[in-house]
Amino acid sequence: MGKVLCFGEILLRYSMGKNFPQQQDMSAYIGGAESNVALALANWNIPVGYCTALPDHFLSDTILAYYNKMGVDTSSIIKSGERIGTYYLNQGADVKNAGVIYDRKYSSFSQLKPSTINWEEVFEGVSWFHFTAIAPALNTNVAALCEEALIVATKKGITISLDLNYREKLWKYGLNPKQVMPKLADYAHVIMGNIWSAEKMLGIAIDPNLIASEKDPDLVEQARITSKEILARYPNCRTIANTFRFSEEESVKYFATLYQNGNIYKSETLFATNTIDKVGTGDCFMAGLIYGILHQKKSQQIVGFAAHAAYQKLFIKGDATTSKVDEIEQLIKQNE
Secondary structure (H helix, E strand, O other), X not given: OOXXXXXXXXXXXXXXXXXXOOOOOOEEEEEOHHHHHHHHHHHOOOOEEEEOEEOOOHHHHXXXXXXXXXOEEOOOOEEOOOOOEEEEOOOOOOOOOOOOEEEOOOOOOOOOOOOOOOHHHHOOOEEEEEEEOOHHHOOHHXXXXXXXXXXXXXXXXXXXXXXXXXXXXXXXXXXXXXXXXXXXXXXXXXXXXOHHHHHHHHOOOOOHHHHHOXXXXXXXXXXXXXXXXXXXXXXXXXXXXXXXXXXXXXXXXXXXXXXXXXXXXXXXXXXXXXXXXXXXXXXXXXXXXXXXXHOOOOHHHHHHHHHHHXXXXXXXXXXXXXXXXXXXXXXXXXXX
8 A cells, every 4th residue: 555645734723712811721733634634544554644844943843743653754844934824713613614713824835836846756655645625725826836746646646635625714815716626626536525615616506406405315416416517527536525514503413425436325324412623524534535445445334434433523622533443433333
């Protein structure tokens, strides 16, 4: 099994305590969508590396030491610039929450430019490349750098996965996602997201009558329609996954679909109460998707494992999962 390489920005997430600032108890977590995927895969004994840019100071060194300890290869990480990107989100909230505050301008990663990374060298020993729609949301230079990576990865026969993370607050440089993402999606073999992000980023229409009911069969049918359209537009793509998470007060409903070889597969619908941290559930699903495909599991097993991994992340504080494979498999057995 070759190495999985994740490309994106390492972030610090700051979450205020309930009594902040009377009690100055703001917590910090290592985050970033691509980082969460890398840490999950390392935790599941998949060879994985990370490519990003960090400033050359002690905090970066501390973060890199943590990644190395967790089993993530950091040899491709560049030391440049002066800032680590951050975001602020209250504990337990969703990263899509309107209250999220990003502080990523002029970060080391956002200042990367085309031709600053030797992709031929970085892709040595790599069999899978993962990126998300968050990186190209930052600016035209990072978007162009993503395409550089995709061109080289394609020439080398590397499997490419894309997570259609939509972050409205990041698309502020004059281009909307539909002007950027279709070109990048054209390289992907595996596309994960949801029916709404596919609409916003790839322009794939949603039938309002299907989604209005929020009933599982109707949502699965929309996922099938969306998946077939993605395959029609992007012939390199072989696998499409869609996640569905609905929150109401303290409860969460979660399930996912997987489209492969002309068939759609649905995970069990899972319900959660008293969740701890919603951040990173989609990234955990993406990691589960990669894990299942690399282990050549059957389609139903892939979506089941990924969905249960994401579900379990709801009860883990921080941005990345700490669940082991056997814990996820045990959860699957409990729900059979």
